[in-house]
Amino acid sequence: MDNSATTALSETALEAMLPYFRERFGNPSALYSYGQEAKKALEDSRRTVAEALGALNNEIYFTSGGTESDNWAIHSACTLSAKKGAHIVTSAIEHSAIIRTLEQREKRGYAVTALKPDRNGQITPEQLEEAIRGDTILVSVMMANNVAGTVLRTRELCAVSHKRGVLFHTDAVQAAAHIPIDTRALGVDMLSISAHKFHGPKGVGALFTRIPLAPAPYITGGGQEKGQRSGTENVPGIVGMAAAIREGVENLSRNTAYLTALRDNLIDHTLKIPGAYLTGDPSDRLPGHASFVFEGIGHSAHLIAMLNDAGICAGSGSACSASAKEAPHVLNGPWV
Ligand SMILES: Cc1ncc(COP(=O)(O)O)c(C=O)c1O
The missing domain is CATH 3.90.1150.10 (Aspartate Aminotransferase, domain 1)
Structure with missing residues (x-):
């Protein structure tokens, strides 16, 4: 019953993935037909993931999962806003992917305020409003909690952040394909998802961002993902994630x-x-x-x-x- 830890791969996702392990194994960066076939699968998958999140194709970056998306969002926001300040607001109930990354930031001189939830596991907009300071550069509060199950008030929390001119990231790893997500309606700047939480494969996820990422690449190398995250793409995994999120949203x-x-x-x-x-x-x-x-x-x-x-x-x-x-x-x- 522990589907918060992970989920079984859906038959639809598996079927979608299989050709990309076998006959369609090309490298998406290669210019010949095998490569271009894989490239097309990658971009079709990006469109599917974007549609499932109410986002644009160019707002979706593929990653190795929720942990990487969370790390990337925080590091990118810190680099982008380095001139503005060094204060981050989060909740005390985040996943370790957020907590440990913010601890690293604290060691580098950032101040972090971790808001304590009420007895239902909710962070209130009023609490957030009080915690935001002149030098706050980022608010990162999860959309749904993996342990207590609470669905947090993302739209309202995001609105408070934006009213104060602060970027808003949400870890939607437990929420994606389980509750409706419309990034436009929510207003969030960045959002993390992970395929293995919605019957997709393990080791693949995405970062949605409607703001530019930090100019320096997150992973340097061959320049994949618009130069931001190098490394040959996990084509079967990405295709599986797209099939799973589509199936989850449709049902x-x-x-x-x-x-x-x-x-x-x-x-x-x-x-x-x-x-x-x-x-x-x-x-x-x-x-x-x-x-x-x-x-x-x-x-x-x-x-x-x-x-x-x-x-x-x-x-x-x-x-x-x-x-x-x-x-x-x-x-x-x-x-x-
Ligand atoms: C809320 C939340 N964030 C992040 C993660 C990490 O995602 P991943 O396992 O894809 O790295 C998990 C679970 O693993 C999670 O439940």
Whole structure:
């Protein structure tokens, strides 16, 4: 059941990918027909990803996943706004891809304000407004939380940032293809996604940016991705990501209805257990996400082992972190 950690590759994504491992294996930078076929697949995929996010083709950069997109967004915003200041606002419940990157920035002299969520896991626009200073260059607050399941108020938070002239990035890794995303309506400047969270392959993602990236390339080399991120593109992975996001978006309302019913059933039954509490927002939460705290369990590994014996895969921390043994920082919030 732990589809927050990752998801199974969809049949549609697999079928779309297979030719690009075999007969259509060309390098998109090559000028002969094999290469140009791969190049076309790459640009068709870019269009599909852009359409799924309400974006333009040239606003999509392919990456190796959510972690890289988050790193890139932060480093690029810092370089672009170096003259303006060195203060960043984020939330205390971000994924390590954001937290660790901001820690690096702190070592380089940046000040970081990490806003604490309320008991539903929400960051309020008022809180954000108060935290923004004259030297704030970036706000990075996730769209949906991987541990508590809360869907945050991205549009409002972005509006507050823009009112104060500050760039807004959101980690939408848990949100993409699970809830509607329209980058134009949200107003966000940058947004990160990762294919393996929506039934695409692992090791591929995208960064949406409607602002120019920092002029110096993020990865230097052969000049792929408009010179910003060099390295031969992961064509099968990118094609798989495009097929998966298209499938996810096309089936969004049907999947949402189905998952919400399952989720609410699980929540209703689990909350009958004495000492069980729901974490995150009771209503503004991901359709397929339920998260609980159980009193008196001791170490969560015991509960995970018992559930595993019963054939149920549950997460006890952020599974995307290599050492998921400790209680995740997200659950040290006010709801516990
Ligand atoms: C919210 C969030 N951001 C970023 C990531 C990292 O993405 P990736 O595994 O593609 O590097 C994850 C999970 O892995 C996540 O849940």
